[in-house]
Amino acid sequence: MIDQLSWKVGGQQGEGIDSTGEIFAMALNRLGYYLYSYRHFSSRIKGGHTNNKIRVSTSETRSISDDLDILIAFDQETIDVNVHELRDGGVVIGDSKFNPTVPEDLNVRLYAVPFTEIASELGTSLMKNMVAIGATSAVLGLPVESYLEVVEEIFSRKGAKVVEKNMEAIQKGADHFNELSGGQIDGFQLNKADGKKRMFMIGNDAIALGFVAGGVRFMAAYPITPASEIMEYLIKKLPEFGGTVIQTEDEIAACTMAIGANYAGVRTITSSAGPGLSLMMEALGLSGMTEVPLVVVDTQRGGPSTGLPTKQEQSDLMAMIYGTHGEIPKVVMAPSTVEEAFYDAVEALNIAEEYQIPVILLTDLQLSLGKQSVEPLDFSRVEIRRGKLDPKQELPVSEDKDGYFKRYEVTEDGISPRVIPGMKNGIHHVTGVEHDETGKPSEVAANRQKQMDKRLRKLQSLRFNVPVVKQAPHEEADILLVGFNSTRGVIEEAIPRLEAEGLKVNHAHIRLIHPFPADEMKSMIDRAKNVIVVENNATGQLANILKMNVGQHEKIKNLLKYDGNPFLPSEVVMKCKELV
């Protein structure tokens, strides 16, 4: 019996590869297994190789695995592209329709099952993916009934007959495989899972849910991979709360519309990826200068320009910290798990309102789109803090000669009282031009300095819960591994392997990118002989930020990958050994 297994299904984009993986994973999630799936896809709708790699485990996992146990192939290309990932003795199940072959020098077992033919006999070739799922069940020794609940949910609105046919397809797939293999094959039976109920979701789902729970009632956004799911969820859910989403003409409109709505007192967000963020840069400066709260999600993908729109990368770091001309206070948060993505989405809204600043919620494609099992979320942790805004407050008549409210009053913590349009005695002016305490344009040097200092002072009082996730059992470590966003899973998986080779390894995962938690990182770096920064970009942006803020350049080494694919645990292990 085994505790974890990797399964992959591949074929041409548009022929149901995603739903095959989805149904398989949902059923196993219901049984209490931990799932982690990562889709390989292209920026096109039909055609081109696509695959969905799913890891099933009896314990939590946040990374794709090095190798593969089972490969389901709907075409020969799937075998040619992926067969080398299979472990020794692994299984390939291909549709007999294309006469699947595997290289002779590999020790893998090939089974040709008539996926399409069985499905066609049952009424439609569309059900070939169910036949494939059935064959998989036979390998794993899972009862066919495990799928009933999921199949019912998906197909019940099409009638009982359709449910029945799909279940029959699964059964036939299983039967056919058992006939071919002559009974169960060894080495693929999973230990029983704990049976606990968990969600099965992508990072974007968690962010979107966090926004709805955190009081977002309006969103303005433009579609883009890999961010659109956030918008799609809010389009579905906000009407239940009286809110709505506008799909704007571009990202500039999305960002400025969000600024307008936040100014008027509604928690409003926008989400995008690199190209969209580039367009929003001027508006981010407006938010900083006018002190209008704003939360923007950047789901990083391969850059620059259009880059690799459907591939993993973490190369927007510097742009998010420094992007926009001039100097503004800004917070850049980087959740490293789906759970954190939920809580951080809520917290981003609070920080934006409390400090009256733009907040970038940074994710990457692997975190945004990797679908995985997630423990139920804790609603009691969802707080709504609006800082110095109380829309129900009655304001006294202002002493200003025009009766203007001091919206930009210079205060000790730099945060000024905030009012929203419609409030009596709250009239003030808002402008991206330098301004005085009531918001009237002013170029007076002393005022400029005061307002600049006031804005930048706000972040000195920033309270941030767990800016660095630390797993640091060693007082003196051979290696400190540093990462951000989705590399958390792969680093956590590499550590025990490195320790098994006699290396003492600490881990710091940075969740607050800006303002940088320099003190916390310094104490971690002081305790390590080598600092290896693991990141999906070509220039070592996080390593450079570390050097800038903490120094100790001689210790800091790069472990980079920028070919569009996420790190594998074995790559991290191998490169760490080379580097020390």
Add this chain to the structure above:
Amino acid sequence: MATFKDFRNSIKPNWCPGCGDFSVQAAIQRASANVGLEPDDLAVVSGIGCSGRISGYIKSYGFHGIHGRSLPIAQGVKMANRDLTVIASGGDGDGFAIGMGHTVHAIRRNIDITYIVMDNQIYGLTKGQTSPRSDVGFKTKSTPEGSVESAIGIMELALTAGATFVAQSFSTDLKELTSIIEAGINHKGFSLINVFSPCVTYNKVNTYDWFKEHLISLSTIEGYDSSNRMMAMQTLMENKGLVKGIIYQDKVKPSYQDLAHGYSKDALAKADLKMPEEKFNELMAEFM
């Protein structure tokens, strides 16, 4: 009840003496009082340029944004608080060059705001360059040999983009301009009001006298019907766009807010942000 004086503040506009924008400012203040607004109920959102400063010269909530983006900001304000009256304003460069994408989409989206453009056919604040409203042959610093690009027929464009309120006026006709702005505010949907507001410093061609000579009032056209889109288009084309008055109004089409699925009848800005725990559990269960 507020009078137009309640919409005044003590700030002295930095416009040149004789600039058309002074009258537009006065007309907005008068119209706001005439339709019964209080200064707290009004948000004026403006762009960048000479005319963009207007949000600071009217006593109301004011938002002076970034170049070309007054419309998305103003739409955001209105979506957040539908109880507010929202006026967006700026120049022809702001709205028809850098902000043209937003102008076309705001027109077709039809959110209930009023957009007032101070059109002087020139870039004033950057000291005299060509604008998308400059005529062919117009000599400016950026077109020393005369502009070779066609001028945008903005009223015609608005009609084809699905506008529900299209009007044009001239800054010297304070009374007419005021009443058009009132009609724009009262219109349920997006209203576009283009106001010829001459630049006395950099535009020596399209002067007050020039407009007096060339502008035709729609009230002088017998049988003109502002609910007839075809007639509106034909009249604009026959007169090279140089007409004033309410050119077209669709009083039937509902605004975006009235069509948006699930969008609350109450101002979102007044909504409770917290959801009940049972609702949250329901949302979580959808992922299980």
